[in-house]
Amino acid sequence: MSIKFFRIVQCAFWRMGSITDDEVIRKRLLIDGDGAGDDRRINVLMKSFTKWCHSNFSPEEGFSQYQRMLTSLAQCEFSMGKTLLVYDMNLKEMENYEAIYADIERSITSAHEKIAECKKEIQRAKRIRKNRQEYDALARVIKQHPDRHETLKQLEALDRELQQLSHIKENVEDKLELRKKQFHVLLTTIQELQQTLENDEKMESDDTQESSMENGD
Amino acid sequence: MGPVELLHMSVFSQSFSPCGRFLAAGNNYGEIAVFSLSAALSPDASQASQKPILNFTAHDGPVFSLLSTDTHLLSAGNGEISAWSWAELIKKSTKAAWTRKPSYETSLEIPEINAMIINPKDNSLIVGGGDNNIHIMDMETGIFKSVLKGHTDYIHCLCFKEREEEILSGGEDGAVRIWDSRTNRPVHCIEVFKYEECARPQFGKWISCLATDSDWMLCGGGPSLSLWHLRSMSPTSVFPLPGCQREAVFYQDLIMSVGEGPHVSHCLHGGTVKAQIPCTPSSLNTLALNLKNTEHRVMTVGGSSHQIDVFTNFSYRAFSLSF
Numbered sequence: 001m002s003i004k005f006f007r008i009v010q011c012a013f014w015r016m017g018s019i020t021d022d023e024v025i026r027k028r029l030l031i032d033g034d035g036a037g038d039d040r041r042i043n044v045l046m047k048s049f050t051k052w053c054h055s056n057f058s059p060e061e062g063f064s065q066y067q068r069m070l071t072s073l074a075q076c077e078f079s080m081g082k083t084l085l086v087y088d089m090n091l092k093e094m095e096n097y098e099a100i101y102a103d104i105e106r107s108i109t110s111a112h113e114k115i116a117e118c119k120k121e122i123q124r125a126k127r128i129r130k131n132r133q134e135y136d137a138l139a140r141v142i143k144q145h146p147d148r149h150e151t152l153k154q155l156e157a158l159d160r161e162l163q164q165l166s167h168i169k170e171n172v173e174d175k176l177e178l179r180k181k182q183f184h185v186l187l188t189t190i191q192e193l194q195q196t197l198e199n200d201e202k203m204e205s206d207d208t209q210e211s212s213m214e215n216g217d
Numbered sequence: 218m219g220p221v222e223l224l225h226m227s228v229f230s231q232s233f234s235p236c237g238r239f240l241a242a243g244n245n246y247g248e249i250a251v252f253s254l255s256a257a258l259s260p261d262a263s264q265a266s267q268k269p270i271l272n273f274t275a276h277d278g279p280v281f282s283l284l285s286t287d288t289h290l291l292s293a294g295n296g297e298i299s300a301w302s303w304a305e306l307i308k309k310s311t312k313a314a315w316t317r318k319p320s321y322e323t324s325l326e327i328p329e330i331n332a333m334i335i336n337p338k339d340n341s342l343i344v345g346g347g348d349n350n351i352h353i354m355d356m357e358t359g360i361f362k363s364v365l366k367g368h369t370d371y372i373h374c375l376c377f378k379e380r381e382e383e384i385l386s387g388g389e390d391g392a393v394r395i396w397d398s399r400t401n402r403p404v405h406c407i408e409v410f411k412y413e414e415c416a417r418p419q420f421g422k423w424i425s426c427l428a429t430d431s432d433w434m435l436c437g438g439g440p441s442l443s444l445w446h447l448r449s450m451s452p453t454s455v456f457p458l459p460g461c462q463r464e465a466v467f468y469q470d471l472i473m474s475v476g477e478g479p480h481v482s483h484c485l486h487g488g489t490v491k492a493q494i495p496c497t498p499s500s501l502n503t504l505a506l507n508l509k510n511t512e513h514r515v516m517t518v519g520g521s522s523h524q525i526d527v528f529t530n531f532s533y534r535a536f537s538l539s540f
Contacts, residue, residue, distance in 0.1 A: 123469070126469045126470040127469075129470045129485075130469070130486060133470070133486030134453075136486075137444065137453035137487060138446060138449075140454075141446070141451050141453050
């Protein structure tokens with residue numbers, strides 16, 4: 001990326017033409033030769049370490065350079081630790097989100113199931129309501145008719161009356177028969193008597209006729 | 218179709234396709250329009266998707282009755298029944314599969330056909346119309362095999378009881394007659410206007426809507442809409458709806474009915490009117506529920522307007538299809 005930047009700046013300076021290439025290259029490399037941020041720190045550390053190993057510093061300078069390198073190293077370690085923590089955090093967040101996602105999926109399916117259940121419930125309730133309504137309608141009609149017990153009682157009373165009356169009728173008929181028979185007996189006796197009387201009269205008149213005929217002869 | 222004609226249009230009948238994705242509607246000019254429900258209900262529906270995908274003239278007179286079988290759409294107008302294949306209609310071809318006429322006694326006037334139902338048990342078509350008789354046609358052979366005579370005035374509506382295989386018919390003479398479909402003999406005759414609680418002499422005695430749900434029957438028209446228990450042949454609830462009801466259906470625990478007045482009435486079996494949902498036409502002639510398809514489960518109503526209201530949630534009007 002630094003090379004690209006360098007190239008762009010190089011183009012710009014070519015236009016200008018006043019500053020030489022070497023100057024530009026030197027300037028760029030000085031500012032941005034090591035890369036950006038952490039990368040740069042590591043590169044700088046490496047370079048200063050090699051420089052420190054190879055060159056002859058006075059002890060104080062060498063020591064200060066050594067201190068500087070240690071701080072730089074510490075900074076690098078710190079930044080690395082930070083990145084590792086961030087990475088861990090991202091992983092954990094991902095897991096968390098996955099868990100929430102799965103949870104929501106489950107609750108969606110359970111909500112669907114509950115909806116289906118409720119729909120079935122509604123159908124059942126509607127059927128029940130319809131049955132109740134039909135029952136009520138029929139009950140209303142039935143209520144309009146008189147009570148069964150009462151009608152039965154009335155029927156029983158009528159039955160008893162009927163029985164009584166037929167009993168009476170039987171009695172009366174029996175009496176009638178009896179009287180008829182008695183009258184019949186009476187009438188036949190009278191007729192027989194009449195017959196006997198007539199016979200007697202006839203016999204008497206025959207007798208007198210015979211006696212008068214005998215006398216006349 | 219000019220604006221004056223649109224103004225005077227009335228929708229008399231509706232029917233959903235067997236797949237449940239199309240709606241056919243018939244109007245008083247003899248036209249049948251096929252609407253695509255999947256287009257109208259899709260999220261990106263536009264003004265154009267509320268227009269019919271196919272609009273053709275099916276009969277000379279008004280199309281009073283539409284009925285869908287598994288493959289065909291049957292339409293009835295002035296005395297003739299035409300069948301159109303749904304597959305062909307979806308492909309926009311308007312050639313009728315067949316056209317038949319029941320045998321009428323007089324050939325002078327051709328009576329209109331007001332109601333058609335299918336008897337699924339023996340695959341026969343039952344039609345009732347202006348000649349006071351019910352004709353039964355076998356769907357496979359096309360022969361009109363029997364005639365049920367009994368009504369003294371024209372028949373408005375027909376209904377079929379699956380369990381006992383009985384046909385119910387309601388007519389202008391105020392009688393609801395129950396016929397046994399196997400022996401073709403009349404079983405019962407209920408004269409609704411003779412019952413004090415239902416009768417409304419100011420409107421007349423005609424019965425224009427019939428619906429049945431196993432042991433229960435709804436009937437209405439001139440007399441108030443009433444719920445009858447068929448086993449005991451007695452009216453159990455009378456609904457206090459002001460106008461004359463032209464169509465009523467049982468749906469889950471509700472009774473929905475349409476008639477005079479720009480609303481759909483939701484009622485409970487007990488006799489209370491739960492809700493009245495307003496609609497665009499000023500009076501409604503037909504109500505249809507699309508129960509075959511769970512995705513497009515809608516209710517559509519049509520009446521004295523060129524618009525057909527569509528209800529996705531039965532409690533409010535979602536949008537209107539327009540002829």
